[in-house]
Amino acid sequence: MLAIIGFLMLLTIVFLLFKEKTTPMVVFIVVPTIAAFLAGFSIKEVVAFVESGISTVSEMAVLFIFSVTFFGVLSDTGMFDAIVDKLVKRTGNHLILVAIVTAAIAIFSHLDGATVTTVLVTIPALLPLYRKLGIRPHLLVLITACGMGVMNLLPWGGPVARAAAVLKMDTTDLWHLLIPLQILGIVMTVGLAIVMMLRESKRLSQVTESVESQDGQVLTKEESALKRPKLTKLNLLLMLIILVVLLWDKFPTYFVFMVGCTIVLLLNYPNIKDQKARVKAHAGSALDVASVMLAAGIMVGVLSESGMLEAMVVPLLKIIPASLASQLQFIMGILAFPLGTMLGTDSYFYGLMPLAIQVGENYDIPPLTMGIAMLIGKNLSLLISPLVPATYLAISLTDLELKDHIKYSFLPLWIVALLMLMMSVIFGLV
Numbered sequence: 232m233l234a235i236i237g238f239l240m241l242l243t244i245v246f247l248l249f250k251e252k253t254t255p256m257v258v259f260i261v262v263p264t265i266a267a268f269l270a271g272f273s274i275k276e277v278v279a280f281v282e283s284g285i286s287t288v289s290e291m292a293v294l295f296i297f298s299v300t301f302f303g304v305l306s307d308t309g310m311f312d313a314i315v316d317k318l319v320k321r322t323g324n325h326l327i328l329v330a331i332v333t334a335a336i337a338i339f340s341h342l343d344g345a346t347v348t349t350v351l352v353t354i355p356a357l358l359p360l361y362r363k364l365g366i367r368p369h370l371l372v373l374i375t376a377c378g379m380g381v382m383n384l385l386p387w388g389g390p391v392a393r394a395a396a397v398l399k400m401d402t403t404d405l406w407h408l409l410i411p412l413q414i415l416g417i418v419m420t421v422g423l424a425i426v427m428m429l430r431e432s433k434r435l436s437q438v439t440e441s442v443e444s445q446d447g448q449v450l451t452k453e454e455s456a457l458k459r460p461k462l463t464k465l466n467l468l469l470m471l472i473i474l475v476v477l478l479w480d481k482f483p484t485y486f487v488f489m490v491g492c493t494i495v496l497l498l499n500y501p502n503i504k505d506q507k508a509r510v511k512a513h514a515g516s517a518l519d520v521a522s523v524m525l526a527a528g529i530m531v532g533v534l535s536e537s538g539m540l541e542a543m544v545v546p547l548l549k550i551i552p553a554s555l556a557s558q559l560q561f562i563m564g565i566l567a568f569p570l571g572t573m574l575g576t577d578s579y580f581y582g583l584m585p586l587a588i589q590v591g592e593n594y595d596i597p598p599l600t601m602g603i604a605m606l607i608g609k610n611l612s613l614l615i616s617p618l619v620p621a622t623y624l625a626i627s628l629t630d631l632e633l634k635d636h637i638k639y640s641f642l643p644l645w646i647v648a649l650l651m652l653m654m655s656v657i658f659g660l661v
Contacts, residue, residue, distance in 0.1 A: 259526035309460060572612045
């Protein structure tokens with residue numbers, strides 16, 4: 232019964248989000264709460280679920296508030312305009328070069344294995360360039376998601392560490408097996424970026440006039456008054472320092488942006504009225520993404536603490552016909568991407584994977600084979616899952632709706648996951 236309610240809850244959430252029946256915040260608060268009560272939990276238990284879920288995302292919500300404000304104020308100063316102008320001079324209208332640069336930044340910025348850092352390094356730096364050239368931000372998030380998913384196969388990435396724990400082997404030893412696949416994934420990320428950018432260039436060729444008209448927009452007096460051309464180098468230095476500190480990983484990410492937000496306001500707008508005006512100007516965007524994140528925490532709390540996710544795992548394996556069970560590693564490898572978007576990281580690796588391994592062993596499927604097959608798709612689903620906080624940060628920075636991001640990115644990312652799965656078979660890993 233608990234599993235049925237869990238599946239119905241997720242289906243209802245997806246339906247309401249895609250049909251735009253109400254805001255994501257309302258969906259994430261109301262639907263899980265009703266589902267918890269329908270499952271027979273008491274008020275005290277539901278409150279405990281909510282508190283647990285909120286506690287897991289509260290720091291992330293604080294991060295969203297201050298990171299959105301930080302980059303918003305930097306944009307007000309005109310720093311990104313200066314960067315974009317120089318980038319445009321160097322790249323011109325060579326969109327393929329832009330795609331390759333995007334993939335490279337997403338790949339290298341994820342060397343630390345932190346999803347939020349990758350989003351904050353890649354998207355704010357390149358989004359103004361994408362807007363200048365008329366490229367849809369959907370593509371920026373897609374390339375970032377692919378680069379992140381491939382690089383998350385590093386041994387210090389959460390998924391590999393969890394998979395190694397389930398397989399009872401050393402994390403580094405598992406990674407050594409995955410290195411050829413990871414290198415191929417990097418090539419595929421660049422390839423995906425180029426292919427999707429070629430599609431985008433065809434679209435842009437049909438809307439050239441509208442893009443050119445955007446380039447000629449004139450700033451209002453209020454917007455011009457906010458520009459700080461003399462402080463561009465200092466602002467750029469500040470942003471680079473913030474990014475270096477993030478990659479250094481010695482301070483909480485939210486604290487880094489709290490400090491950065493303070494400095495950028497004091498540096499560019501020392502007058503208290505101007506500071507209040509800048510904070511107020513970006514409060515709407517910051518509050519919007521933070522509220523969605525906190526609301527999503529309720530969904531995460533209900534799913535994980537109520538036992539729904541664990542209950543949902545068993546039926547997923549039971550629906551596979553016995554005649555196909557001997558090919559379970561391929562089935563799980565194919566389904567790893569969509570399942571990865573629905574299940575949280577811990578539930579996937581500590582709930583679904585052990586069960587799949589156990590069933591597979593009955594048909595002489597090695598645990599390592601099953602583990603690698605399931606690891607690939609889950610990694611690629613990282614920045615498209617509603618259960619991953621970084622997803623909301625990415626779509627908030629690009630002003631995208633979750634449903635639009637999923638519609639645009641789901642199939643391309645799944646194709647990359649399937650290609651990597653196919654290559655893992657050729658390499659003898661699966």
